[in-house]
Amino acid sequence: MNNDLEGLAKLIRYYSLVSTTEAGSGHPTSSLSAADLMAGLLFGGTFRFDLDYPYTPNNDRIIFSKGHASPLFYAIWAAAGKVTEKELLTLRKFNSPLEGHPTPAFRYTEAATGSLGQG
Numbered sequence: 001m002n003n004d005l006e007g008l009a010k011l012i013r014y015y016s017l018v019s020t021t022e023a024g025s026g027h028p029t030s031s032l033s034a035a036d037l038m039a040g041l042l043f044g045g046t047f048r049f050d051l052d053y054p055y056t057p058n059n060d061r062i063i064f065s066k067g068h069a070s071p072l073f074y075a076i077w078a079a080a081g082k083v084t085e086k087e088l089l090t091l092r093k094f095n096s097p098l099e100g101h102p103t104p105a106f107r108y109t110e111a112a113t114g115s116l117g118q119g
Contacts, residue, residue, distance in 0.1 A: 008079050009039040015075035019091040019098070026092060026100065031072035038076055051082055054108050063113050067101035074098050077108050 012035045020026035041047055042062075049059045064073050071091060077083040083098075090096035097105040103112040 005036075005039050005044060008043050009035045011079050012039055012072065012075045015078045015085070015088055016071040018085065019071045019074065019088040022089045023092040026071050027068040028071065030066060030069040031075065034066065034069060034072055035075075038072060039079075042076055043079070051080055055110070061110070064102055065113055067113075070098070070100060070102050073102050073109075074106070082108070
């Protein structure tokens with residue numbers, strides 16, 4: 001992994017830990033275990049996605065069935081500059097779109113494929 005991707009993976013881990021620590025719950029280890037994989041996949045030049053237009057039909061799609069790793073999913077978008085650290089601190093809070101499993105309440109989720117039993 002090149003230095004840029006290593007740095008992004010570290011940032012993603014940081015965001016995952018900050019959000020789960022603030023929430024006092026979540027699954028940080030599920031998020032940490034896939035940070036390198038997701039950094040390489042999403043930021044390594046393979047994944048094609050227009051961050052400003054998430055529902056564009058030509059965007060690549062990722063089926064994120066590791067629902068317990070929702071902090072990782074949200075941290076990816078933070079690393080991409082589309083979720084603020086302040087927003088990450090709302091993980092699992094009432095009325096937050098950053099739920100315990102990704103749902104369409106979060107603007108970059110099209111379907112709730114990470115709920116228990118669907119992975």
